[in-house]
Amino acid sequence: MIRAEGLTKYYRVTERKTGRFAALRTLLTAKSKLVTAVSDMNFEIPRGGFVGYIGPNGAGKSTTIKMLTGILHPDGGRVEVAGFSPQEQRKEVAQRMGVVFGQRTQLWWDLPCKDSFELLAAMYKVERREYDKAMSEYASLLDIGEFIDTPVRKLSLGQRMRADLVAALLHNPEILFLDEPTIGLDVVAKTRIRSFLKELNQAEEKTILLTTHDMDDIEQLCKQIIIINHGQKVYDGTLEELREQYPMPSLLDVEFHGFVNEAHLPEGAQYDPTYNRVKVLFDKVTTRPMPLIDRLGECAEVRDIQIQTPRIEEVIRQIYQEGHAAVKVKS
Amino acid sequence: MALYWKLIRASVAAQMEYKFSFLFSTLLMMVLQALDFLLIAAILLKFDTIKGWNLYEVGYLYAISMMVLSLYRTLCNEIHAFEKYTVQGEFDQLLTRPVSPLLNLFSRSLYLHQIGGFLQGIVVLAVSLWGLYGQGVSVAKALWFLPVSIVSGSLIVLALGLATATIAFWTVRIADFLPFTVYAPINASSYPMHIYPGWLKGLLFSVLPVAFIAYVPSLYLFDKGGAWWYLLLTPLVAAVALGLALAFWRFGIKRYHSTGN
């Protein structure tokens, strides 16, 4: 469905002068230098794939997405989306693609959602019948009926995101690009959006490419993950395979009240007598947290419990510390 | 007061950081704003007078209006742009501080980018007074009165601005009120009042008392039939207008306390 071969992109950055009359001197004698944003990127995403595209800020994620959508032209390599070149057949590609940016809306700020939907339907030449079908299907799944007549500027973030998802799906695209679709949402809203995306991917075989910093998004949704850093791909494979190489433990942090019987603590638990608390690292996939918490509860009266989920940035840092050689790249 | 100066110094330092860009933008702004006056000058050059007032006399009115508006925008920017506090709900934050909200607003209000109008006003004023002097008119009185003119005029503009800002406690936004309550009246004060139809003149002498900024005193200063006590009207009207605006502002805050936004 999506294929990138040797994809490369440079940016020209003007060097800013500092000191006296900096602005004027920059204007007159600016030197620009080339910065590599994406270098020699190869990947392939099959139809019905659900891919997490992951990396720290500035790693080249949005540059790649802009090349896939035809906004930017690559300086090297080629890219193919649904059998088209986004650079030469931009409008054909746009017609087969839905995009959601979590941080900004594609809806018209001053108009009710419904008007935005009608505008987008006209823009993508969606026929009345298809439009009604999409509305009845997605509108009920995402429950947007209650605010469909409200101007977008008055929606909550969660409502806006749901409306944005419907907007991206009106023209029944084969491919969805989602840029941090769960950012800033509360747990309920996140869960709702995730189950909707899962349904979309399984029932309608939509190919979904998702960028995120949220480990739960990746764990619950992605069949394939691609990790990039400094414009280069550093991992491409399933989450399970990544886990095999890099354990990603969650941290259970329990604070006790009163005497703790250290002998009863589970294996691997670290007891800190100064604060009377215990830390346990565990893998969410192999160990379920509830029995572990029950077990700790038997040791003494629990005052406070915290669970820290692993951060993807942490994994990337690990990959880098161990060097590229250790990374298995599926091609 | 010491705190006020400290905040102002910090603000000046921050805005002067980009010296070149600041000077350039201020100069460009001056030139562009002057074009506005050049259009009027083009009319007056062709027809000599507008209901008995010549280019230099109108230039004097224009210069004073320009200077007081610029001073207001430079020193009271947060009053002028008050709607951001009601739109984004930042006004609550001001109410939690141990100083009066108005004083707090003033301490954040310095906006040097608007100083260009003042400089331009000085240039137009100098040219106008020089021209009048050349026509044998005594300009000494006008020069003596200049500080009173500018301080009182600025306070009249402040009163209009503050009253408009207060409307935001009811309507949240005020941008659409400003043309009627501030921009148009200040512009109108650049011309002799007797060119306007009666009801408009009445408005500019009462509710929007911009006639007193420069027109009323100039009737005496340039011997256009005014008496010496016309000079007293300017500071008097400024004090009354500001007093009324402050009362309205306090009323607005009281209303805000009881209903919120």
Add this chain to the structure above:
Amino acid sequence: MAFYWVLIRKSYLSNLQYRAAHMINNLGSMLFGLMFIAIWQGTLGEGRQVVGFGGQEMGQYIAFTQSILFQTKFLQRGFGMDEGIRTGSISLQLMRPVSFFGYYLAFCAGSQAYNLFFRTVPLLLIFALFVGLPDFSWSMWLPLAGSVAMAFYLGFLMNYFVGVAAFWTKDIRWSFIVFYTLNTTLSGFMVPLPVMPGVIGDIVPYLPWSGMNYYPVMTYLGHSSVRGFVIPLIWCAVLTVVALLITRRARSQMEVQGG
């Protein structure tokens, strides 16, 4: 085409939500207009004339230019393209299967249509109380409509240039102020163009800005001329080509610098 028509309607509707605020704003426009009218009538007095107009006609002149202000000069600064570039939402705009230029044209047309009903007409009627209306004849309607349409389109183009400048400079306040000032001074907004001093007065009738106020208002006052149609028409055509070329450059500019 259907899309652009929908966009025109929706843009009209989104303006409609703010009509109460716009009515208050109209009061300010009214005050400004009456002030300019007073300046002209005070200058002309009883007997004097300018380009053949007495005080009454100059009043109508100002009334007309003041009433179409929101379609030619007070458009949303650069249609908010600078904001779009700052937040990155311009990417969405560039990605869509519709023309970038056409999108903004339709967007602008919707708000111009709104302003025609909610600013131009009420303001003209208010001013009519003070200066009356010129003699209408049915034969005038078509030339007037054509002339005004070109004025609106030129207004759109000028503001489009301001907006597209954001692809290069990020801060478009200066280009806005420059274009705004050129509109004010060179379009015949306050002063009929032939009155401008010296050589300037000879040149300005041939510049694109003349089509934004001077020629439409002359048509409105019953002084339409062939020249008054041909000059704006040529500029509309030339500037459209320029705008499309610049749009293409803007797209590739985006590529060089990223988003």
